[in-house]
Amino acid sequence: MTKPKTAFIGLGVMGYPMAGHLARNGYPVSVYNRTRAKADKWAAEFEGRAAATPRQAADDADIVFVCVGNDDDVRSVIYGDDGVLAGMKPGAVLVDHTTNSAHLAIELAAACKQAQVAFIDAPVSGGQAGAENGCLTVMCGGEEAVFQRIEPVMRSYSRQVQLMGECGQGQRCKMVNQICIAGVLQGLSEALLLAQQAGLPVDRVVDTLQHGAAGSWQMVNRMETMARGEFDFGFAIDWMRKDLGICMEAAAAYGLRLPMTEAVDRRYELMQQQGLGRMDTSVLVKALKTDATDMSA
DSSP states (O other), rough: OOOOEEEOOOOOOTHHHHHHHHHTTOOOEEEOOOHHHHHHHHHHHTTTTEEESSHHHTTTTTTEEEEEEHHHHHHHHHHHHTSSSHHHHHOOEEOSSOOOHHHHHHHHHHHHHHHHHOEEEEESHHHHHHHTTTTEEEEESSSSSHHHHHHHHHTTEEEEEEEEEEETTHHHHHHHHHHHHHHHHHHHHHHHHHHHHHHOHHHHHHHHHHHSSSSOOOHHHHHHHHTTTSSSSSHHOOOHHHHHHHHHHHHHHOOOOOHHHHHHHHHHHHEEEEEETBBGGHHHHHHHHHHHHHOOO
């Protein structure tokens, strides 16, 4: 059976390998990236087609995937004469993998309906390594029938794909995910400081605790690099602050406060001011170490 034609908009650290997995799994892929050289490089590597505009990439595609930076970036590639919606055929599906607000997901669903196009909001978790290894977690919002159509395609780069409810619920689930990460990093940072002061071998701590109730992805993948002071990789503070801002805005709309999330966000804000905005979120340990030093002085 002929596989659906796909388009992928946005070839950053996540989108580039995700689109590559689609190609490796036999899906015809057209790509667009704001920097044309990266689209040309991808097309040469995976024998796909590089388009000059989002509209041209989406032309005749059955499924169009978008993975860019924020709400404004999404709007810039979706709307307008050169945008995705201008090139999509009726009955096609637009899938937004960008982490953004639930408000935008609802807005896009309405715009797609008017254009006779289906929509799924589908933020992902797993970071660059998850994208490269094809083992992302995808949280989706939209109609069940549409989800069933595209779920096998998303399996090309995912380990877990789940429909969470109507449009917007995928983004709300990603908010929960980011709050959990913030809390784990807070606890992991404090635990690491104690382990180091106590003279515990961090590699053995990780090897032991990862198999118990304290085990987590962050522990396995970040605790030892934190101990070595390595932060020039991974998920940047700049992006995490964008995500935590979305979380706190959504919580406020429900009349909730998120004190731990607010505290972590404030620490990240101070680190941005120190020029550390491109460092991995695990650099939080440096802020906590400074706090602990100040308290003991």
